[in-house]
Amino acid sequence: MISKRFVVKRLLLLVPVLFGVATFVFAILHLAPGDPARVIAGQRASEQFVQQVRTELGLNDPIWVQYGRFLLEAAQFDFGNSYQIQKGTPVKQVLRFKLPVTLEMALFGQFLGILFGIPIGLLGAVKQDALSDHVTRIGALTGISVPIYWSGPLLILLFAQILGWFPASGRIASEFSITPITGIITFDTLVQGNFAAFQSAAMHLFLPSVVIGIYSMALVSRMMRSSMLEVIRQDYMRTARAKGQGSRITVMKHGFQNALIPVVTVIGIQFGTLLGGAVLTETVFGIPGIGTLLVSAIQVGDYPVVQGTVLTFAFLFTLVNLLVDVTYSYLDPRIDQ
């Protein structure tokens, strides 16, 4: 049973984290060179017009007034309108269409990482120092060491260019026209019963998810292996086996849940890295998600989009960590004491 006090305490801690991130982002954007009013007005605009834009955007107000206004609006998830990326469109709306794209990729990547990482780690622990253990260890070390900007183009070259099994970029084949419901294209196509479109979306999603999931899989498998090895050596495991219980049941029934606790932490922390990795993956695979949006917004000095995107990233990351804490206390009730 998870105590409500524990969850409420963790939820309350989200407030200073988000406040800190908001202040940090505000400060960095105001220290960065460049004038957003000049960006909006254009390089050839007159000084008078630039001043008019500055007044309209509230950039002529004292900086503490801008800071207070930004905090108040951010608390209501209102980041204003985009200056440049989608001129005049509320940032909330821009994010609404971009966020599901990145989330879908990160979630599938995480799913692949867990799906393969946990069994590989278990296998390595149960068959310690066997050939399979050495192979998975080398695989995991390779997975941890390979950067996305290298594995991405390499997979595209092999599976898209040479073998032609998967498409190299995009989210779905151009012949399909899907009405977005959630923005998660695989889900939307399934809900609309368009299985051909679902297949196309899944094929497009596969390579980016593998690229983003390799690191997660490597880390999860290493953590699972070492955690399981520690649990296997515990007295209660030896007792269970001495009482005649089969080793498979002992491992799965008594060992697995206890070995899972540190793995859950890694998965939670990993999710933040996956969101960060999305910036590179989206660029490599030409996917129009929140990562490419952030890069473009920084390049053109679109303050509201940068602030909104970074705060959304921070919110998601802290939320995932909250979920990890709750899962933790479910797996080991001593933790919330």
Place this chain on the structure above:
Amino acid sequence: MVSGDSTDPTVRERAARLGRALLLGGVLAALAVPLLVLSGETLVFASEKVFAVGALVFGFSILGWSGSVFAGKGIENFQRHIGGRSDWSEADSRQAMALLGSVGLGGMVGAMAATLVVGGLA
């Protein structure tokens, strides 16, 4: 510093430390704004940059403080588990971040006050 140690500062001592840090930030910012103006920058530029530096320090310290509260005990336990001899503790980290935050907040307030004064004189 171990919790419950006889050398633990009292609430008044802690408040005094925070007050001194706040004052330090305020004085530094109050000096930085006119110095930047004297070096040829506009008042708006000086005010914006000095306030933003203060906000940067303040934002960083809030993140550090919440990070300490979130994970501090876990890190302490981990250190004990691996037998590390580091003196790092959650309480120390929180106090350090609170001091840093006071400097940042002082800087923000100092920049604001200096802007109003320099603006009034100009």
